Amino acid sequence: MESPLAPYRVLDLTDEKGFLCGRILGDFGADVIKVEPPRGDPGRRVWPFYRDIADPKRSLYWFAYNANKRGITLNLESADGREIFRTLAKTADFVIESFAPGYMDGLGLGYGSLSQIKPGITMTSITPFGQDGPWRDYKGSDIVLWALSSYLYVTGDEDRPPVKPSFPQAYLHAGLEAATSTLVALHHRQLTGEGQWIDVSAQQALAVISLQNQQYWDLARFNPRRAGAFQHLSGVRWPLQRRLWQCRDGFVAFVLFSGRLGAEGNRALTGWMDREGLAPECMKRMDWAAFDPQGSDLTDEEHGQMMEALSAFFNRHTKAELYKMAVERRIVLYPCNTTEDIMNDPHLAARNAWTGVEHDELGAMLTYPRPCVRFSDASCEIRRRAPLLGEHNGEIYQGELGFSRDDLVVLKRNGVI
Amino acid sequence: MVSSKMRKALDDIKIADFTWYVAGPLCVRYLADCGARVIHVETARRLDGVRKLPPYKDNVPGVNRSGYFHNYNCNKLGVTLNLEHPKARELATRLVRWADIVAESFGPGVMDNLGLGYERVKQIKPDIIMISLSSKGQSGPHSALPAVGMHLAALSGFIEITGWPDRDPALLYGAYTDSIAGRFGAAALLAALDHRCRTGSGQHIDLSQYEAGLQFLVPPLLDYASSKRVLKRNGNRHSYAVPHGVYPCKGDDRWCAIAVFTDEEWAALCRAMDQPSWVDDARYATFLSRKSNEEELDRLVAQWTLKHTAEEVMARLQAAGVSAGLAATAEDLHRDPQLAARQHFQTLEHHEIGSQPTTAWAPGCPERRLSWTGRPPSWGRTTTMSSPGSSAFPMMSSPISPARASLTRREPEM
Numbered sequence: 085m086e087s088p089l090a091p092y093r094v095l096d097l098t099d100e101k102g103f104l105c106g107r108i109l110g111d112f113g114a115d116v117i118k119v120e121p122p123r124g125d126p127g128r129r130v131w132p133f134y135r136d137i138a139d140p141k142r143s144l145y146w147f148a149y150n151a152n153k154r155g156i157t158l159n160l161e162s163a164d165g166r167e168i169f170r171t172l173a174k175t176a177d178f179v180i181e182s183f184a185p186g187y188m189d190g191l192g193l194g195y196g197s198l199s200q201i202k203p204g205i206t207m208t209s210i211t212p213f214g215q216d217g218p219w220r221d222y223k224g225s226d227i228v229l230w231a232l233s234s235y236l237y238v239t240g241d242e243d244r245p246p247v248k249p250s251f252p253q254a255y256l257h258a259g260l261e262a263a264t265s266t267l268v269a270l271h272h273r274q275l276t277g278e279g280q281w282i283d284v285s286a287q288q289a290l291a292v293i294s295l296q297n298q299q300y301w302d303l304a305r306f307n308p309r310r311a312g313a314f315q316h317l318s319g320v321r322w323p324l325q326r327r328l329w330q331c332r333d334g335f336v337a338f339v340l341f342s343g344r345l346g347a348e349g350n351r352a353l354t355g356w357m358d359r360e361g362l363a364p365e366c367m368k369r370m371d372w373a374a375f376d377p378q379g380s381d382l383t384d385e386e387h388g389q390m391m392e393a394l395s396a397f398f399n400r401h402t403k404a405e406l407y408k409m410a411v412e413r414r415i416v417l418y419p420c421n422t423t424e425d426i427m428n429d430p431h432l433a434a435r436n437a438w439t440g441v442e443h444d445e446l447g448a449m450l451t452y453p454r455p456c457v458r459f460s461d462a463s464c465e466i467r468r469r470a471p472l473l474g475e476h477n478g479e480i481y482q483g484e485l486g487f488s489r490d491d492l493v494v495l496k497r498n499g500v501i
Numbered sequence: 502m503v504s505s506k507m508r509k510a511l512d513d514i515k516i517a518d519f520t521w522y523v524a525g526p527l528c529v530r531y532l533a534d535c536g537a538r539v540i541h542v543e544t545a546r547r548l549d550g551v552r553k554l555p556p557y558k559d560n561v562p563g564v565n566r567s568g569y570f571h572n573y574n575c576n577k578l579g580v581t582l583n584l585e586h587p588k589a590r591e592l593a594t595r596l597v598r599w600a601d602i603v604a605e606s607f608g609p610g611v612m613d614n615l616g617l618g619y620e621r622v623k624q625i626k627p628d629i630i631m632i633s634l635s636s637k638g639q640s641g642p643h644s645a646l647p648a649v650g651m652h653l654a655a656l657s658g659f660i661e662i663t664g665w666p667d668r669d670p671a672l673l674y675g676a677y678t679d680s681i682a683g684r685f686g687a688a689a690l691l692a693a694l695d696h697r698c699r700t701g702s703g704q705h706i707d708l709s710q711y712e713a714g715l716q717f718l719v720p721p722l723l724d725y726a727s728s729k730r731v732l733k734r735n736g737n738r739h740s741y742a743v744p745h746g747v748y749p750c751k752g753d754d755r756w757c758a759i760a761v762f763t764d765e766e767w768a769a770l771c772r773a774m775d776q777p778s779w780v781d782d783a784r785y786a787t788f789l790s791r792k793s794n795e796e797e798l799d800r801l802v803a804q805w806t807l808k809h810t811a812e813e814v815m816a817r818l819q820a821a822g823v824s825a826g827l828a829a830t831a832e833d834l835h836r837d838p839q840l841a842a843r844q845h846f847q848t849l850e851h852h853e854i855g856s857q858p859t860t861a862w863a864p865g866c867p868e869r870r871l872s873w874t875g876r877p878p879s880w881g882r883t884t885t886m887s888s889p890g891s892s893a894f895p896m897m898s899s900p901i902s903p904a905r906a907s908l909t910r911r912e913p914e915m
Contacts, residue, residue, distance in 0.1 A: 088696035106686075112692040129742050132724040144727070148719035154726055217842035222819045227737060228826035231758035232837070236747065237828040238674040239663060245747035246828050249670060250735040260684045265863055267691035274698060288845055291834060292860050296675030299568030300556040301831035302858050308831075309754070315651075319560025323547075327672050328660065332634055333901065335670055337655035343553075345647060376577050384860045411646050416600045418652040420661045420670055423725040423732050425714065431561035432641040437712055451726040455718060456682075456712035457689040458638075460619070460705035462696050482690045 085463040087113020091293065092270070095119055095169075097160075098154060101286070102182035102210040103260025105147035109178070110152030111455040111464050117480065118153040119169070121160075125321045134446060140412065142474075146340060147470045149259075151452065155471025156480050157501045159192055164500040171485060174202050178266055182210040185220045190307060195281040198369040200289045206269045210255075210262050214285030224286060226252035234292035240310040247310075257293060258286035262269050290449075302340055321378045326391060328420065330466040335408050335420040340377050345416060347373040352413035362397045366464065380423040427451070440467050472501040477501055509536025514694065517600040517648075518542060518577060519617070524651060524679035525606025525634045526573035528686030532602075534574035540596065541577040544799055546915040558854035565853040569580045574858050575849065584615045597622050601697075602690055603631040606646060609639045613697045619705040628703040630693045634686045638709030648710075649678025657714030662721075663693075664734045681717060683712035741822060743791045744770070746830060750811040756828035757806055757814040767791065769821040774805045 087114040096106035096118045110116040116127070130145035131138075140146075159165040170193075171180065179198060180359070181188055181480040188194045188209075207217060212224020219339065230248040238248035262284045269280040291298075293385035300306045306318035313328035313335075328335050340350055350372040357363040375381070395397045397408065403419035410417040419425060432438065440449045455464045482485045495501045510712070514537040517531045526541070526549070527644035533539045543549050551569035558566040582589050584598075593616075597603055603622055605612050612618050612633070619631050633639055636648040637656075654660050654677040664671035686708050693704040715722065721732035739745040742762045750757050761767050771779040779801075785791045791798060806814050812836070818825035827833065834840060846858040 086696075088692040091699070108688060112688075130720075132720055132728075132730070134723075134727050136728050136730070144720045144723040148723055156574070183550065213839050214843055217839045219819075219839040222839075223822065223824035224826075225742070225760035225762070225824040227739070227747070227758045227760050228824045231747065231756070231828045232826040234831050234834050235674070236758065237830050238640065238755070240671045241665065241668055244665060245737065245749065246669075247664055247737055249659055249673070249716060250738075251721055251732060253717055257680075257684075259686070260681065261863075264531065264684050264688040264691065267688055267695070268510045268863065270695060271514075271691060274695065275513065285839075285843060287839065288843060288860075291845065292862060293677065293680035294675065295572060295680075295692075295860075296556070297571070298831040298834060299572065303556045303558045303566075303568050303644070303854065304560045306560075310671070312664075312671055315672055315674065317555060319555060319557070328655075328670065330672060335661070336653075337652050337660065411643050414646060416647055416649075418648060418656045420655040422657045422661050423658055423718065423721050426718075426724055427722065431637060431641040432712075434820070435638050435641040435709070435712070437715075448727075450723060450788065453712065453715045453722060456685055456708060456716055457692075458707040459689070459693065459696075460707075461702055462693070462704060472565070475543075483774075489605045490716050 085459075085461065087464065088459065088462045089114040089239045092461070093175055095172060095176045096180050097180040097463075098180050098210060098259075099125055100130055100145065100149075101212075101255045102180055102208075102259055102262060103127060104256050105180050105210065105262035106153055107149045107151060107209065108260065108263035109266065109355045110464070112459070113463065114178075116153040117172070117476070118150055118155045118471055119158050119160075119172075120155060120473065122157040122474075122496075122501060124157075128473070129401060134443075134448075134450075147443075147450070148452070150470035151466050152468060153471060154468075154476040154479070155474065156477050157474040159500050160193065160498050162498070164495065164498065166191060166193060168485070168500070170201050172480075173205065175200050175484070176202065176205060178212070179205065179207045180262065180266070181207070185209075185211055185215045192382070195279075199279050204273055204277055206266060206273065206282065208262050208266045208282040208284065210258050210268075210284045210286065213285050214288065215283045217285075222271070224254070226254045229254035229286050229290055232287050234297060235290065235294035238294070238308050238310050238316070241312045243309055252288050252488060254290055258284055258290045261289040291485075325377075329395060331406055332396045332400065332402045334403045334422070336417055337420060338394075338398075338412050338415075338417040340375070341416060342375050342377055345414075346375055346377075347414065349415040349417075350375060351409075353415050353417075354414070355408060357393060357397045360397065364395050364402075365394045366390055367393065379396060439466055441466050443469055445472060474501065512536035512538070514538065514602065514605060515600045516540070516602040517596045518604050519612070520604050520606040521553055521680075523569065523573060523676045523795045524682040525604060525684070526551075527680065527683035528606050528632070528634055528690070529577070530573050530575060531684065531687035532690065534861050534863045537602075540578040540600075541574055541579045541591065542582050542584075542593075542596070543579060546583060546649055547665070548584075558857075563853070564720040565851070571849075571851065571854070571857060575859055578631075590616055591618060594625050597625045597629065600626070600696070601630060604634070604686075604690075605632070606634045609633070609635060609644050623703065626703075628697055628701060630690060630697060632686055632690055632706040632708060634682060634708045635710065636717065637711045639707045650679050653678040653710050653714060656711055657717055658721075658732075659714065662732050662734045663734045665695075666734060670734055678710050678714040681736070682708060682713035685713045685716070687863075689765040735824055738795075741788075743788065743795050744798045744802050745846055746799055748799075748801075748806040749816055750806050750816070750827075751809055752811070755811045757811040757818075758826050758828060759802065759806075759814075759818060762824075764788070766823050770802075770818065770823050773817050773823065774802070776805075 092114045094116040105114045128140035128146045132144045134142035213219040236246045265282045297308045308316040314324040354367045407419045439454045516539045518541040552564045556568045654673045737746040747756045747758045768780045815825045
């Protein structure tokens with residue numbers, strides 16, 4: 085099957101701030117050419133590494149977000165390099181870059197110049213704070229962007245500093261936003277022939293995902309605080325709701341629902357707890373169909389009993405036992421998975437959610453998550469591993485641009501490629 | 502960048518939106534923000550579930566007062582259609598015939614039972630593009646169990662890696678993976694539209710929120726696959742930055758995040774803290790020495806940050822070339838000069854909850870600084886959509902205006 089974006093070419097100049105954008109366009113079938121400086125993209129040095137050996141040929145971060153791309157080296161800071169880039173731009177539909185604002189313009193490769201070389205071209209720029217505004221030159225990093233999005237403030241234990249996920253996320257949101265808005269621009273071009281300059285701010289891409297706490301401020305002038313395993317709410321009887329529960333080998337996410345779903349699941353859970361002698365009276369006599377988690381059919385004392393009983397019950401079981409029962413009885417409870425749990429999840433196996441990618445250079449086959457988009461009538465797969473440094477120089481410079489082998493030697497020696 | 506044209510990129514695209522809760526509606530909202538014309542379908546018997554979830558305006562519950570619904574359904578028209586009613590089938594058929602895209606986010610099989618599964622929809626409109634955005638996909642042994650945001654953040658591995666190594670994991674507030682899946686869904690639909698343009702063929706897209714979340718953890722998954730190492734939560738530590746953390750500032754629960762990657766940044770931090778002698782101090786002069794004295798460094802940095810407001814710390818460090826940012830509350834975002842300069846927030850008028858800020862779901866979209874003035878469809882207002890019985894819905898050919906984004910519950914539901 086054909087890939088949905090098969091006819092298009094992308095020149096990907098990004099570092100780790102923008103890798104995901106090109107990866108997604110590549111998954112959708114575009115011909116993505118990763119253009120790196122001759123010394124290699126800094127992203128090749130990003131942790132973690134294959135079998136824990138720190139080596140630019142073994143960065144798993146690089147592998148993960150540069151699959152489905154070809155790779156060439158090119159020094160944009162040399163005049164020859166810029167000339168070659170202009171030639172390449174004539175063959176491209178999209179250019180993605182994540183340099184500091186103004187850098188591409190300074191090289192004479194800004195959107196204005198590129199759109200003259202190739203009318204209709206789209207340039208997508210990914211930066212921490214965007215191309216303009218008082219902070220455009222500020223330094224962004226995962227933790228700082230997380231802080232400025234408002235997500236950090238509501239996450240963590242109340243007696244310690246706010247905390248973020250222990251794997252960087254900010255530039256993945258930015259990259260996904262960049263891919264999506266680039267495709268909006270493609271649609272616009274199909275209708276009008278016009279290109280665009282897309283300006284993605286990682287801060288904004290992140291700020292829109294931290295919405296529930298922002299809504300609390302906007303609608304009810306309430307700033308939720310971090311509360312560990314609890315969610316801090318306003319306007320309810322018990323403003324701290326436990327959402328994460330310890331079990332025998334980890335944690336599960338669970339909250340007592342009302343409505344149809346709650347009626348079914350809470351009843352099933354109560355029955356199970358009762359069989360183990362752990363269901364308090366208030367749970368056994370509860371009319372779950374009419375249950376209101378914040379309502380008047382519970383006293384404070386009973387609410388406390390219920391929370392204690394749930395805690396005691398979850399503590400007796402493993403994540404896997406609880407999740408198995410949850411699936412069977414429609415109890416809306418989920419395990420807090422580790423990466424190990426995820427790779428052993430039978431549901432993902434049944435969905436064929438993994439794919440082996442041959443790494444000939446390592447003599448190994450590595451297991452990757454398949455792209456998450458499943459098209460019924462088009463292909464969206466990992467077709468090639470991430471490129472080695474300059475792997476496709478020959479293919480592109482000789483094969484496409486008509487340079488001779490001798491030219492390549494000269495360009496290499498002069499630090500152009 | 503600012504586009505001078507008033508035409509919106511997607512204003513030729515029409516979407517029949519059967520989604521509810523968070524991921525599905527915001528997938529569609531993304532396209533609506535870029536100009537797609539969207540009809541959001543609800544039924545009075547089972548309202549969009551987020552209408553019944555807090556936060557509400559002034560903490561007073563009400564079907565038109567929920568922040569979630571308000572934010573995820575801007576720029577859409579709303580209709581009620583009881584899909585379990587036999588006559589509704591005909592209306593649904595017309596809606597599908599009108600649309601380029603059908604979006605739904607029910608559990609697997611629900612649309613089939615309503616007579617609107619992909620095979621049926623394809624019969625009605627052969628080149629239709631349909632997206633089924635569900636929690637765990639259309640197949641697999643766990644696909645029938647419903648979930649909301651926090652469950653999927655747990656399942657996809659994000660909660661287990663958030664928090665302190667000596668403590669329980671910390672909850673991710675709200676619906677983390679919904680935003681990932683919603684954007685992937687929008688990207689997938691746009692790719693499918695382009696594919697249809699060239700091939701004439703439509704598509705069914707099966708998107709699992711769980712699998713979308715995993716795309717943001719590919720390196721640690723590869724690490725487990727190749728080294729059997731399980732990623733653990735590690736507070737705010739970073740393997741190649743130090744100091745790296747969130748430091749207390751002057752005031753009640755005020756914090757500033759600071760990240761120092763290089764020796765130059767370390768020297769800049771020392772000067773900003775008026776401690777130039779620390780630059781060459783043997784305990785901190787190199788990355789490795791700083792790393793082995795990380796706890797002490799955290800304490801020293803905190804002693805300095807506590808004397809200043811978070812805003813001062815951020816401004817001073819950024820001026821010195823160090824990555825720093827205050828831990829913004831939602832309230833702070835409205836004072837953020839960068840977001841203001843980028844017109845991140847826009848205020849919408851709503852008949853029941855008054856003037857409310859919202860944010861574009863497509864902040865990278867070329868039109869983001871043009872008007873996207875639609876508001877979410879309200880429940881229980883005067884009708885503008887009486888009987889869409891004739892050849893097409895009359896409002897559908899006209900531009901979306903907020904005044905039309907309304908419907909009534911006084912009419913019998915079809």
